[in-house]
Amino acid sequence: MSRKIWNWRCLGGCGKMKLKTRPKSGLCPNCGEYCAPAVVASKSQAAALARKSWKTVSCSSAVEATQKLGLTASAPKEEFIADLRKITRARNDVAVAGHLIAHRHIFGRSGFCNGDFKSRSKLRIALRRGPSSPFFPRPSLRTSPEVMGKLVEAELELRAGRRCMKSLSLVSQRLVFQHPVLGVKVNVEIDGDADGLPVELKTVATLGKIPRKIFGMMMQLAGQAISKGVDSGVLIIAERDGELLTAVCVSGLTNFHRKHVEKWAAEASQEGAVA
Secondary structure, three states: OOOOOEEEEEOOOOOEEEEOOOOHHHEOOOOOOEEEEOEEOOHHHHHHHHHOOOEEOOOHHHHHHHHHOOOEEEOOOHHHHHHHHHHHOOOOOOOOOOOOEEOOOOEOOOOEEHHHHOOHHHHHHHHHOOOOOOEOOOOOOOOOHHHHHHHHHHHHHHHHHHOOOOOEEOOOEEEEEEOOOOOOEEEEEEOEEEOOEEEEEEEEOOHHHHHHHHHHHHHHHHHHHHHOOOOEEEEEEEEOOOOEEEEEEEEOHHHHHHHHHHHHHHHHHHOOOOO
């Protein structure tokens, strides 16, 4: 019988870890900082996700919402769509579930991350943030949208790693880039790659929820594109509650990102909202 693996995340530099023993007093065995356990999928959730399949569709509302932001949006090439169809197929080995974990976010970290540029309010908070101590929020329920979204993403990542892909990779990548407007270093995590372009994987309850979320998604994808020195990216969106999956290729991301950050930074400076 295989030994239990403990999935924890450290507040220090150790990050996400797989441990053979449970940390004592919630302290990282490597650096002594606080750490928190990941949320692990239940057996029924794991079986349901293994059996879950999606239908790859075009989504005019996603394309139109992206174009309204001044970006160029188009459907992916057929080779990429063929890869999407591969990861939307269910799998038979429902007992495989070690990948289905959802790590807690870390709040209060110093410096900037790509998520700080998703909206005006988030950037204002980041600009006013001084030295602080990082902390974990309260754990979310297994059935919460936040956790279910991470579990769906983990399931699609597993399938992409197992199946023969020609254009799409869902291997995550961490980069640091100097922001072109603020001049600060920004930490970014990219979900995948498609012929050198960043791929962002998102989940929504249904595709009908896309238009009101698209701005933040595009700001996040833009930061990833800048970090890779390109101007385009691919957004994949999968339904959590339904069985549809879509993807949009987007270009014009650099100017889109710069325009909004320049405006927000100027407003924050006038209002004295900079630390």
